[in-house]
Amino acid sequence: MKPRIVPTSLLPACALLAALVLASLPSARSADDVKQVTITANDALKFDVTEIVATPGEKIHVMLKNIGTLPKDGMGHDWILLDSEAEANTYAMCALPDRAEGYEPKSQAKHVLASIPLLGPKEVGEITFLAPTKPGKYPYICSCSGHSMAGMKGMLIVK
Ligand SMILES: [Cu+2]
Structure with missing residues (x-):
């Protein structure tokens, strides 16, 4: 086989170009592939998005936006995605007395698939995660002070 001769002066430029192309590809692709969901939480104990459908x-x-005005202590909002419908009430009950841990009880941490910590008024939080690979319904709740029992909840549906 005839060896290819590459002028050495071209090598750094080629390497740089290759690096730039490689660096730009993954970010461009991931931006397209991420499902973007913005949820607002308010003082009326509602999420404006109550259903997310994913593959x-x-x-x-x-992204969770607390558009309320009441104090974080008692009327803050978080977003907790759980591994099964059966755990939603249990998690909320365990969270009730758990103000010191930000209403995220360690005893129930094994059921949490993704979460955004407690937000005060006008605060914004976010999380990027992978949907479960198993099709099914996965509840999300606000675990602050019994808010989910008052209706502050929704469902991630994987299908
Ligand atoms: Cu809340």
Whole structure:
């Protein structure tokens, strides 16, 4: 085989170009592939988005905006995605006395798939995660002071 001769002066430029192309590809692709979800939480104990539909393993970016005005202590809002419908009430009950831990009880941490910590008024939080690979319904709740029992909840549906 005839050896190819590459002028050495071209090598750094080629390497730089290759690096630039490689660096730009993944970010361009991931921006397109992420499902963007913006949820607002308010003092009326409601999420404005109560259903998110995703494909198994889909990358999801959730941004939670607390548009309320009441104090964080008692009327802050968080977003907790759980591994099964059966755990939603249990998690909320365990979170009730758990103000010191930001209403995220360690005893229930194994059921949390993704979460955004407690936000005060006008605060914004976000999380990027992968949807479960198993099709099904995965509840999300605000675990602050029994808010989910008053209706502050929704469902991630993987199908
Ligand atoms: Cu809340």
